[in-house]
Amino acid sequence: MILNTSKYGKKFFLPVFFVISILLTACKKNDVVPDEIQHKGTDKLLADSIFLYANQVYLWNEQLPSLKDFNPGRYISSEGKLNYKTELFDISQLTINPQSGKPYEWNRWIPAIPKYSAIFTATDQESETDAGMLNVSGRFGISLVVVKDQDLYINYVIKGSDAEKAGVKRGMRITSINGNPVKISASYYKMIMQSFNEGSQLELVCMDHQVTRQYKFIYKKNNYFEPILKDTILPLPSGRKAGYLAYLKFIDVRHVYQDLDRVIGGFAANGVSDVIVDLRYNGGGNLTELDRFANLLVPFPADGKVMRKEQYNNLVKSGQATLLSLQPIIAADGLPVYQNGKAITYGDVDYTEERNTVYYNKMGGIGTLKGVCFIVSEKTASAAELLISCLQPYLKIKIVGVSGGTENSNTVKTYGKPVGFFPLKIGNMSVYYSMFRNINANGKGDYYDGIPAEVSVYDDPQFDFGTRGERGLEAALSLISGDGERRVKTERLGSNTASWKELPLNKNELPVLKSSITLKDGTKISLDR
Incomplete structure (x- = not known):
């Protein structure tokens, strides 16, 4: 084999x-x-x-x-x-x-x-994996949505991409792609897919507040990914401040990403009392990055207390899942992990709850937050949901749901993915079985049907992230300020909202990626190398 x-x-x-x-x-x-x-x-x-x-x-x-x-x-x-x-x-x-x-x-x-x-x-x-490291928005770092089956908008742009550097941003309406005027149809969809997933160059004509802008990009192998799409500080009543950041993905820590510390540090230096974390398109990612994010937000008194626990089935916990001894542990660099000259396997790992409990290690960030408001959608999944769950025992949490208007229900829920796994090799196949679930300090973690929002509003792609008038942001500000019932500038989901759908340029869902293990002899191994 x-x-x-x-x-x-x-x-x-x-x-x-x-x-x-x-x-x-x-x-x-x-x-x-x-x-x-x-x-x-x-x-x-x-x-x-x-x-x-x-x-x-x-x-x-x-x-x-x-x-x-x-x-x-x-x-x-x-x-x-x-x-x-x-x-x-x-x-x-x-x-x-x-x-x-x-x-x-x-x-x-x-x-x-x-x-x-x-x-x-x-x-x-x-x-x-043809789309490379992005796995969320095609080759050029751009995500698209179709509104009312007639208009094509930029949904988001990856920070660090050539498109972002050129000024392409959420809220722009596309009028032409590679010289082809937008005409929503099956054949035009096919052209979009080919242009974004296979093309070597991309030409866009966009409308930005009635101003026509033209862009041209040459495809390069993706070597960028900065997950903060937007950050800003906004005033609240009584002189308070709220920090806002839109966070797209919990990235692999090997990419030496520092913006999260910089942004949260800036919030702390400016005395924000509340933070709005926009996870509406965040499908998950690396647990090490999740842990870092949670530590930056949790209050100081939580230091040393339980953040999360991984729970396996009884056979795995007791070390009787003998097939795991056939599975060499491969780190993120693609190489096997050795100990004392021997390649270690998943059969060498300690799967007890005690050895798979993560504790808060508060070393920076904001330690005195009044609360956190999360903006979520049905795409919010995995590690993004786990961040919410981990903070719930220690902070006052508010949740705003946004939707493209295609849901029958007026209450938005997250995807519902409290489970995680690591890849197992069977012949030439990689198999990702649901292997463990994550629970928080209160033992909660059964959100298989998703985490429900308190308020659900229309996700309007005509507004950029973090700008006043964007309904998810306005609803979050209303909840934080205690004005949740009036919400003058927001609308609940209803049949009168314009529906839209995201074009599936790349539909990979991100798993909860296990980033470290503890062997039965107590040795801790990082898989993030």
């Missing part, structure tokens, strides 16, 4: 007989592995492996049936091809959340795929 980290070109070899011997001892007591498994070929072995790994490491594994009852062989076609995506999907739909009566991984946006778990071959991964 080959464990292939195709993204980095590294390969690790494990003998097939070793894999089989582990599989034969990895099942639950009532799992019967046929003797002929060794003679069924690679597809049969892979089909069994997908289920047997889930049987051990899946967060809700106790609800899974036996190998015999599940019958992985049914996912191999008459031509001998394994339908690995369907197999993982079916596994994900077997475990039921008693609170909702639906599968934990029921995906109301795309019912045909799991809400959390995922599986990719090397080819799948390459196609998913």
Whole structure:
């Protein structure tokens, strides 16, 4: 068997007989592995492996049936091809959340795929990562929305990109792309996708407050990502101040990003009493960056107290998930992690709650906040939701929801992703099983259906982030000032709002990325190198 980290070109070899011997001892007591498994070929072995790994490491594994009852062989076609995506999907739909009566991984946006778990071959991964490090807005750092099925607007622009440096910003209406006047249709959508995902150059004509502006960009390999889209300080009644920042993604700390410390430090120096954190398009990311953000906002008395805990299933916690010993730990640089000359595996990790508890380490930022107001949407997920959850036991939290007007409900909820994982290699596949859930200091973390907003308003792409009149910001200021019922400049969601949809230039959802581990001997290992 080959464990292939195709993204980095590294390969690790494990003998097939070793894999089989582990599989034969990895099942639950009532799992019967046929003797002929060794003679069924690679597809049969892979089909069994997908289920047997889930049987051990899946967060809700106790609800899974036996190998015999599940019958992985049914996912191999008459031509001998394994339908690995369907197999993982079916596994994900077997475990039921008693609170909702639906599968934990029921995906109301795309019912045909799991809400959390995922599986990719090397080819799948390459196609998913063609957009490079951005993974959220195509090759040029620009996200688009279509309003009323007729107007095309800039939704946001990545800070640090050529587009941002040239002055392209949220709120601009696009009138032409590569010489083609905007005409919303299926063929025009196709042209947009090709231009943004495959093109080597991009020409835009935009309207900015009745002023026509033209831009031309040449594609470069993405080597930028600054997640703060906008920051500003705004006055509140009685002479108070609120700090505002729009934060797009919890980035990999290897990118030496310092703006978060600078912005929060500026808030502290200017004596802000409240902070508005705009997470409306934040799909998650790196836990190390999340921890840093939480430490900058939490009050000083929380220093040394619990921030969050990771909880695994009982088999993993007790060290009996034997298949994890087949999985070499690969750091963010794509190389295996060694200890005393030996490549360590996920079987060497301590998964007890005690060793997977993170405590606050308050060393800067703002220590005396009156409260934090989060602006969220249905795209707010994973580490972004976890930031809210981690701060709830220690700060007064307000939540404003924004929507493009396409939701039937008048109450916006976040995506609902309290689970995390790390990639496991099965043959040429990378499998992301839901493996652990995060809870806060109060033991809360079951927001599988999302975190609901107190006030929901229309997300108007004609307003830039942090500008007065933008409804999410106005609602947040109203809640902070105690004027939540009047909200003169905001409107609740309703049928009279103009609906819009984001163009799916790249739809990758960001997972909760585990950034450090503790071995059974107590050694702490960082995966962020």
